[in-house]
Amino acid sequence: MTGTESRAAGRPDGEPGRRCCPVVELRQYTLHPGKRDVLIELFERHFIESQESLGIRLIGQFRDLDSPDRFVWLRGFRDMDTRAAALESFYGGPAWKAHREEANATMVDSDNVLLLHPAVPGSGFALDGLTRPALGAAATADGNLVASIWHFGAPVTTACVDFFQNTVAPAVTEAGGAVLAYFATEHSPNTFPRLPVREGENVFVWFAKVAGAAAQRGHAAPFERSTSWQRTIGPELARRLARPAELLRLAPTARSLLRA
Numbered sequence: 384m385t386g387t388e389s390r391a392a393g394r395p396d397g398e399p400g401r402r403c404c405p406v407v408e409l410r411q412y413t414l415h416p417g418k419r420d421v422l423i424e425l426f427e428r429h430f431i432e433s434q435e436s437l438g439i440r441l442i443g444q445f446r447d448l449d450s451p452d453r454f455v456w457l458r459g460f461r462d463m464d465t466r467a468a469a470l471e472s473f474y475g476g477p478a479w480k481a482h483r484e485e486a487n488a489t490m491v492d493s494d495n496v497l498l499l500h501p502a503v504p505g506s507g508f509a510l511d512g513l514t515r516p517a518l519g520a521a522a523t524a525d526g527n528l529v530a531s532i533w534h535f536g537a538p539v540t541t542a543c544v545d546f547f548q549n550t551v552a553p554a555v556t557e558a559g560g561a562v563l564a565y566f567a568t569e570h571s572p573n574t575f576p577r578l579p580v581r582e583g584e585n586v587f588v589w590f591a592k593v594a595g596a597a598a599q600r601g602h603a604a605p606f607e608r609s610t611s612w613q614r615t616i617g618p619e620l621a622r623r624l625a626r627p628a629e630l631l632r633l634a635p636t637a638r639s640l641l642r643a
Contacts, residue, residue, distance in 0.1 A: 402507035403440050404459025406466055406569055408580070409530070409588060411447075411495040411631075412454045418489035419446065419454055425486055426456075427638040428518060433478035434458065437469045441515075442508055443641030445633035448527065452491075455530075455633055457641070459508075467574035474577065496580045497532070498573065499566035499588060502544050508564045508590075508641060515640045522637040526594040528563070529604050532629040533587040533620070539567040543587055543623070551606075551616060555591050558606040563641075565589035585625075604630065 414422060423444065431441050440459035447453035460466035473479055501507040535543065544565075552562045566588045573580050593604060606612055607630075620628060635642045 401511055402501065402505060402564070403442060403510045404507060405462055405500060406460040407442070407499045407501075407507070407566060408458050408460075409497040409499060409566075410456050410458070410493070412456075412490055413450075413492040413495070414452045414454055414489050415491055416452055419452060422454055422486060422489040423636050425482060425489075426454075427636060429478050429482050430486075431515070431638060433476065434469075434473050437472045437476075438465060439469050439473065440510070441640060442510065443528075443639040444636040445528065445631075445639065446636065448632040448634055455631060457508075463569075463571045463574045470575040470578065494579045494581075496578065497584060497586060497588065498569040498571075498580045499586075500569040502539065502547075502565045502567045502587060506565045510640060513640050513642075516638050518638065520637045522635065523642065526592055528590055528592050528633040528635065528641070529560075530588060530590050530631040530633060532631070533589075533623075534625045534628070535585040535587070535623070536625040538570070538585050539587045546619070546623070547587065547589060550619075551589075554609055554611050554616060555606045557611075558604075558609050560591045560593045560604070560606055563590040563592060604632070 412422070423446075426444060435441055438461070442457035442459055444454070444456040447455055460469065533543075544567075547565060555562055568584050568586050573582075591606075607617075
C-alpha cells in the first residue's frame with residue numbers, strides 16, 4: 384500500500400467535501416449537580432443561532448454519559464482572527480448579556496478547553512447537508528459518539544497521524560464504528576484571552592460514531608474490546624502517550640448538528 388493509499392484509507396468516513404473547521408474548540412464544562420439539563424435548555428434556546436449569526440459554527444452539544452454533571456460542546460471558526468472578532472461580538476452582545484447570569488449559575492468550571500485544528504487536510508467534520516433540529520425537537524437514540532484524547536509530551540508528529548490512520552481507524556471501522564474527524568493542538572496564541580484554553584498541551588483528538596448502546600455508560604467502546612486493540616493498539620498507545628488517553632462517551636442533545 385502506498386503512502387497516498389494508506390492515508391486515504393484512514394480518512395473520516397464519507398466524501399471528502401468541505402470540512403469544518405480550520406479552528407475548533409472542544410469545551411468540557413463541569414456543572415453543579417442537577418444543572419446540566421437547565422444549561423442545555425438555555426443553550427439550545429438562546430446560544431445557538433446567536434453565535435451562528437456571527438459566523439461561529441456550532442458543531443455539536445453533548446451529554447457526557449460517564450459524568451452526569453458534564454456538558455461537552457464543539458464550535459468552529461475560519462481562523463484565529465475571526466475567532467477573536469466573533470467571540471468579542473457574542474460575549475459583548477445581547478444574547479449573552481441577557482442570559483449569562485443564569486448560564487454561569489449552572490457552572491463549576493468552564494476552562495477545560497482544547498484549541499484544535501484538523502490533523503491533516505480533510506480530517507475535519509463533514510457538516511454540509513446536515514440540518515439542525517428545530518427548537519423543541521426530541522433527542523434521538525440512534526447512537527452516540529466517542530471522543531478520544533491522546534496526550535503527548537511534544538507536538539503531534541506525522542508518525543502519530545500515520546499510526547491513527549493506518550492502524551486505529553481501521554480497527555474502529557472493523558468494530559462497527561465510523562471515524563468522523565481528527566485534530567491536533569492548535570498552538571497559536573489564544574486570541575480571546577477572556578476565555579482561557581488549556582496551555583502547553585500536545586494532543587491528538589479523534590471522534591467516531593458508535594451505534595446503539597455500544598458507547599453507553601459503563602461499556603467499553605467496541606473497538607477497545609477487539610483483539611487487535613487488546614494485543615497491538617493498546618500496548619502501542621501506552622508506549623507512545625505521555626499519560627493515559629481520555630475517552631469521552633457523548634450523547635448528542637436534541638439540537639446538536641453533529642449527531643450519531
